[in-house]
Amino acid sequence: MSKCKTSPEVGGMGHSVKRKEDARFIRGQGTYVDDVVRPGMVYMDIVRSPYAHAKIKSINTEKALAHPGVAAVITGETLKEYNLHMMPTLMSDTQMVLPIDKVCYQSQEVAAVIGTDRYSVADGIELVEVEYEPLPVVVDPFKATDSDAPIIRDDKEGQESNHIWHWEEGDKAATEEIFNNSDVVVKERIYIPRIHVASIETCGCVSEFDKATGQLTVWMTTQAPHAIRTVLALVAGHVGLQEDKIRVISPDIGGGFGGKVPVYPGYVIAIAASVVTGLPVKWIEDRRENLQADSFARDYHMDCEIAADKDGTLNGLRIKTLADNGYADAAANPSKYPAGMFSICTGSYDFKNAFVEVDGVYTNKPPGGVAYRCSFRVTEAVHAIERMVDMVADEIMMDAAELRMKNFIPKDAFPYHSPTGWEYDSGDYHAALQLAMDNIGYDELLKEQKEKRERGEFMGIGICSFTEVVGAGPSKDFDILGIKMFDSSEIRIHPTGKAIARFGTKSQGQGHETTYAQIIAEELGIPFTDVSVEEGDTDTAPYGLGTYASRSTPTAGAAAAMACRKIKAKAKKIAAHLLETSEEDLEWEVGKFSVKGVPDKAVTIQDIAFAAYTNHPQGLEAGLEATHYYDPPNLTFPFGSYIAVVDIDSGTGEVKVRRFMAVDDCGNIINPMIVEGQIHGGLTQGLAPALYEEISYDDEGNITGGSFMEYLVPTAVETPHWETDKTITPSPHHPIGAKGVGESPTVGAPPAIVNAVVDALSHLGVKHIDIPITPEKVWRAIHKNEVA
């Protein structure tokens, strides 16, 4: 890449260097939680509720305790002695760790069995006898607030219904006026079902409490180790766990996607068990527990309306959403944003006004919902707007691309203030869509579609031009349980010019060990191979809020650049000392300071590092290191335009994604190969809910999609060949102009695919299909006149 400032050996920004972490991953030598083995370690397994809502009449542990290898059974009563039977959620709600008198969702933790090995505890949970008395259930969120609905959270004082919160944004009256004065109003109820991150590695921990020192060490699958430690200190301080005695280690993680942000009851039970017994306790979920009980994502019922003029001008947007939070609001949103960044729903378009409201309700389902590879409800917002824009195009019979082009926020309008209060940092939406259309041959596709339709074949073209909002976030607005959402970098240059860099974030596959090293290489000229990156150990890493919501590059990546700049400022003083000149006479080029006009008279960053420990100037501290806590001035707004082409088998309803062109703009790129990998993975995780994945419940609240038999994670066979391209619009406020990319494809892919399927069927009068678009839904749309 000609634009790179550094050589491939240094490997700064723009170089597709191979990932440093892959050397251990592809050899199977990563260390995941289940690889952690401690002397004397015991195992834990969990008894789970078969009912969605039931009174617990009794728990008999006698037979379990008599089973060889079983050492203890922990119930809610056990935890209550330590006041640990309840815990706070990240949204300041509460949830049970273990129940005392009733269960509120199927697969809820009821008791835990501790034993000498996995087999004995697996047998042990079968032998715990629990007597239940089923209670009426609330499954349908629309019925949750009916006057005759049972109150699920009767444990909460003052909770007189299943309504949790109401949140709104935008100008209601002004939006209503726009609706009254527009030519066309298009409406649709759009449902984004419950899905699950289904990461390869399930959740688990090893908790080790040393009774002699009072030290607790927890190896756990967490995306936010520091926050977890602080929460542990806050909720378990009364039993003697104080923050300096708690060490949380997040080892290698096999996929997080937001599902490893929350604190699950299993972690707390394992910690309690190790504190009580003084033994290391290992708990690892199996796949069904992971799918059935851990936090879900999505589950938004959105009543969407757009007001437009006949010429295609989009005027106003109104969305009223019902959020099914399950038994507790255990979402992982910033505190002030109960519906996350859902108000980004005006998307890439210059609406005059918008009003959006969300109501959260309790139901008898597992608590959530996490931001699955999505910056807090942005997937839902993008789905709503991108579906609705297509519906307007269909209504006024305008090409979907043309309608988008007509209404995009123009590139000279940035920074752009959206009607729901966001300040978009930068964008060039026309360029991205045009590039996608040119790459895929949009006009030829339209022709092909016309011909095929005449022959009775079904082919569709779908566009999604999304705008993301990531990188939470500025401290004035963003915190989790009061902790501001900055992130951090601590960089130490060793005497030989090598470096160690530590961060408050935690990679789960994103490639931080490589990309952070590349940022440092770019800033200091130290080859990326000479920079070790460490994360995930609260004893060594600087404080930070972790990795999710595409925030690592926008926050910790920025912190790395800023820390490097502090180091460079000191390096300049040392260079002046070594070159016997003044700082003003020095200039920097990658990796060295030289005397202006005398390029031969130079010292490298490695020379300077050595001098920092062997020959530092008088009056300056020895050493060469810096720490930076980066508080972003704004969020970043990655965007892109995706075009999907689908073919439909009318006999079976099968949808085949024939082509998919993804043009992404994530600002300046650190490692193009890693970005492309992120996009491939994210697109596949966007294909998944569009066509395959859903966790559903029957009328009794039984999970009907709680294993990989029914929860259909697509494989390579289902995944189309992804075509990718990019535009680059740097973020003006980020130190290296980067925006974050991990989540864009997950957010952007589903509406592109749905729009393509609906387009293929539009001549039959089809306006909308909810995801997942199963073959049956398509088959019914085609054969609706033939079947009763």
Place this chain on the structure above:
Amino acid sequence: MIPGAFDYHSPKTLDEAINLLNDLGEDAKILAGGHSLLPMMKWRLAEPAHLVDISRLSDLDYIKEENGFLCLGAMVTESGLENSELIAEKYPILKDTSEVIADPLVRNLASIGGNIAHGDPANDHPATMLALNAIVVVCGPNGSKREINIDEFFLGPLWTALGENEILTEIKIPMPKQQSGGCYIKLERKVGDYAIAASAVTLDFENGKCSSSGIALTNVGPTPVRAKDAQDVLIGTDVSNEVIEQASNLAAEASQPVGDHRGSEEYKRGVVKTLTGRAILKAKNRAMGGN
């Protein structure tokens, strides 16, 4: 996902295996490829006290033509079928079938005997074997051996004519006539899934007319379903598009689907119709020398 405790037995000979079954009674289960039984055990839906592992009985792993039959040893793996030249050349319906079972990792271990003996109407070989008019060879105590017509083998969900102390040892399939073709088409939600529905079709032609046919359906009934009326309507015809349409409708009528995650009853009947039509057409093309 951890099974209950069980004892493991690894007999060296078929007789030894049968004797074990005889002695252990209903607490014993045969472990062949393990790809139906072990998942059930991991979910504790099955908790046999004894597993009798027949995977080391190498004398049950053969594919050969003998006395007018294709003989498949019970321990032939799906990948063994998939990669056999004889199967590809003369019995493409069997290749069609094994290729759409689960995924390659499973097919390397899963056995054809297990696929049939498990008695699961969602498994793929049962319908194919009905369409092929196969014979199931079963061995029991004291050297006893009997042959069961495939139509008498499947009695209900996970229920077959196999006795507790018997082992399915071989499947015999009549060798194809001069002009014959077969085909198996399956619709699945994603690779590795059980069928939404699948259709197995075999056709024999004499002098341009269909002389015999076999049509059977996967996962649309308590057992694999033979669509007899659909078979009959093809006989004596040249299997024109009109006749195919008729047969497809009859197959849809013969199916007994229940609604579930894979689709409603109505949809599954629609799929049976579509797949049967396509399978008949393909079987006809193969009979005529095409692919």
